[in-house]
Amino acid sequence: MVKKESKEVKEKDGKSQEFKITPWEVKGEIDYEKLVKEFGVSKIDNKLLERIKKHTGELHPMLRRGLFFAHRDLNWLLDEYEKGNKFFLYTGRAPSGLIHIGHIFVWEFTKWLQDKFDVELWFQFPNEEKFLFKDISYEKVQEYLKDNMLDVIALGFDEKKTHFLIDTKHANLMYPEACKVAKKITFSMVKSSFGFDNEANIGEIFYTAMQAVPAFLPSVLKGKKIPCLIPHAVDQDPHFRLTRDILPKLGHYKPASIQCSFIPPLTGIAGKMDSSKEGAIFMTDSPEEVETKIKKYAFSGGQPTIAEHRQKGGNPDIDVSFQYLKMFFEPDDKKLQKIHDDYKSGKLLTSELKEILIEKINAFLKEHQKRRGQAEKQIEKFVLKD
């Protein structure tokens, strides 16, 4: 049972605004400036962007548009890389439902990093996590595990350089290493990191040790210290803060990280997209479902009437459709700028903006679903041989 207290961090319009972030819950409108300070992460500045650009040739839209906004030790990681000490990537997915578009942003970015830096990716599927933390059966999680792997494969990761780690299947590799981590973490530490109380179950309490393992398992298996870069949404930072404290004590590098803000739900720019919220767009949705959901639920920054919209214009900053285009679905900066300006001036109506997004998402999902249909026979190639 996670009972982290909400943090009151923001006064706005004379009204106190709260947000809440744990690896299991994100609520409210996030003040990222405050979060950076509280978590102690570093902001990604122009200097760092230029340094990345030297290696990648171009910057991914999620970087140049600030979706990935924070990091830990990325300069150190690039120092090592420039010395010829390649890193590996580590990200993951805790199965508990269908994959929706909110999930794939980090993975799309991870794929870009894999391609640009030509590095291995260790993709963890902690297929016990949600069972331990949520009201979901073990068996149901295993069904989602298989389903979720199909979506990850469909994103096009390089099968030769990508290894799926499944907590229970690879427990003979992972559990011994998790114990070494666990010996260094007290209940007090997880209590303060995650807000557990005494009614937390002992699986939840232990779990963070399993999440730490992929950050150094490749080093153990290969018998040499390899730097690790974890692309993740900022809500996972408490796990990796603990991991970073412990790993040097076990003779491993601290993992570096690159962190993104949350993908908002269709219904508004606060919080993060969540399968339990109305109107998440799933990777298996039909074009009609996508159209219906966006038309029905996508929060609009437009005006109540067309006349008023033409006159006053819309607000792209709070318009979820525009934000999705900005975050991922419209990589072309010029086109995005035009949509932005037209919407703001009132030239582009909300219904027209939504049409643009619907078309983009459906084109993306069409390709995705085609690859997804082929993915099942590839699973074996991705799952680490144990």
Next chain:
Amino acid sequence: MVKKESKEVKEKDGKSQEFKITPWEVKGEIDYEKLVKEFGVSKIDNKLLERIKKHTGELHPMLRRGLFFAHRDLNWLLDEYEKGNKFFLYTGRAPSGLIHIGHIFVWEFTKWLQDKFDVELWFQFPNEEKFLFKDISYEKVQEYLKDNMLDVIALGFDEKKTHFLIDTKHANLMYPEACKVAKKITFSMVKSSFGFDNEANIGEIFYTAMQAVPAFLPSVLKGKKIPCLIPHAVDQDPHFRLTRDILPKLGHYKPASIQCSFIPPLTGIAGKMDSSKEGAIFMTDSPEEVETKIKKYAFSGGQPTIAEHRQKGGNPDIDVSFQYLKMFFEPDDKKLQKIHDDYKSGKLLTSELKEILIEKINAFLKEHQKRRGQAEKQIEKFVLKD
């Protein structure tokens, strides 16, 4: 860090006497009557002994002499057995040092049960436990794991009906099941069962879930509910009390248990034999080492001088040599009675009593060490195929 408070349970000679029992520490002179009440176990009475005898033909000395003195649900287990629903045995060893004679009492008794009831034995080697709970390296524990397996094999278990479960090697089988147990156990529960405080490490906290698994893993693997009998020393009861609470919630039987008192250290009848205490007799000790240790350390119930001993006689109840003979090394009741009477009358001197024990132990160790020398090539046959 285990911080169970000592329990003040006994007033004797006007002085308060304390004993302390956790799965990791046994201190003081145990009041077993009190323990039975506190732990809520049942005493093994004559009626139950007769019932066992119907199946075994004779009673093992450890039963008829009361070393195994308590149980949980043994009548239910025998009901099931008599209906044709065979049980399996579960016991184990957490490697952290060499095997000494204090360890083998439970296993000798377990072997007797295996032979008499013709049942499977699942022998757990939790090769993370002592690493998590004690100041010992992971690597050192693994060295002891291999060493300890040799001694267990040398005891002569039926290789066709005995399966070694090694927590980390079989984690892919055990960890998922442990998670199902763990979800039902809160920190409050382990806190009150084991006396953990907030500085307990999260591996210690999780560990009891791993120890629960062998009590039902055979049922999972075979796809049917099989009763389980756990022979163990009474200090492990807190683990299995928790296990018994949880397993029915997962659709499994509560494991039954048969529990023995502690094998005292050479130095006196309080506490239990422990590798860290002076003068434990190891399975690999030479005849000379055994002789030296018993002569030097075995606590005597005799009198300070021969003359006084002849006159007043010795006290077999507090004489460790006599207790070892009674507990295991002299299975013949008549011979034991004679030793008892002769010692009590003063006819048998402490030095003579010690000679008897030395001879018995050395004969036992000679055979054991011969089998131990052959055991390495058998390991593979005992370790469960995963």
